[in-house]
Amino acid sequence: MIKINPVHIGFDIDGVVADTGGAFIRIALEEYGINSISLEDITSFEVVDCLDMDREIIEEIFSRLLDDPLNAGLKPMQNAIPVLHGLAEKAPLTFVTARPHEEPIARWLKHFLAPATYDKIRLVAMGVHDKKTSYIKDLGLKYFVDDRLQTCQKLAEAGITPLVYNQPWNNNSHNLPTVNNWQDIQALCSD
Ligand SMILES: [Mg+2]
Structure with a gap:
């Protein structure tokens, strides 16, 4: 080792x-009512390539996590x-x-x-x-x-x-x- x-x-x-992945999933659920995705679905670093979600919503969630991670609930x-x-x-x-x-x-x-x-x-x-x-x-x-x-x-x-x-x-x-x-x-x- x-x-x-x-x-x-x-x-x-x-x-x-x-735990950026976890925060992404939680915001998608709580703020956008998207309950169909789990962490295991994020199989690409480019999230837009692997999730069946609007590109705009994905970008909005990432903006929140970048601009104000504390208030966005990043843990x-x-x-x-x-x-x-x-x-x-x-x-x-x-x-x-x-x-x-x-x-x-x-x-x-x-x-x-x-x-x-x-x-x-x-x-x-x-x-x-x-x-x-x-x-x-x-x-x-x-x-x-x-x-x-x-x-x-x-x-x-x-x-x-x-x-x-x-x-x-x-x-x-x-x-x-x-x-x-x-x-x-x-x-x-x-x-
Ligand atoms: Mg990283």
């Missing part, structure tokens, strides 16, 4: 730290926060997201993380998926947890070990290392 020094690992946010993935607090005792936490704006997701992290932990985080919001690799390299990271398979493949090509956070949209065949949950991440990072 890989042993990771917490100083060398970084995290994507949506689909890894945040952390199970155990993400306690595991992050444990890792933060050993090294500052690093988050790299393709979200276009840093401020809304910074507020979200501030809400869930202890002040002493939040004060030391490194957060990069760069707006596009495909620039992630160079940022992650520049930050000196050797491992990165992400739920987008294409991103993970790019990282691997650049010599960074990706950890694919298993989700219904990234389960198609690949040979990259995976994690199923935050207990797995904790185990990889424990000494």
Whole structure:
């Protein structure tokens, strides 16, 4: 098993730290009355390709999750926060997201993380998926947890070990290392 020094690992946010898929399903149900979809139906990162839903509604839900994740009800993935607090005792936490704006997701992290932990985080919001690799390299990271398979493949090509956070949209065949949950991440990072 890989042993990771917490100083060398970084995290994507949506689909890894945040239960973005779960929030999407809940908003679709509660705000749009769509009760026919479940997380397992989201078999593509491009949600519009796999769900029988109006493109406009999909875009509206994602806009809400991007613009105001706290009020949209975006929740952390199970155990993400306690595991992050444990890792933060050993090294500052690093988050790299393709979200276009840093401020809304910074507020979200501030809400869930202890002040002493939040004060030391490194957060990069760069707006596009495909620039992630160079940022992650520049930050000196050797491992990165992400739920987008294409991103993970790019990282691997650049010599960074990706950890694919298993989700219904990234389960198609690949040979990259995976994690199923935050207990797995904790185990990889424990000494
Ligand atoms: Mg993601």
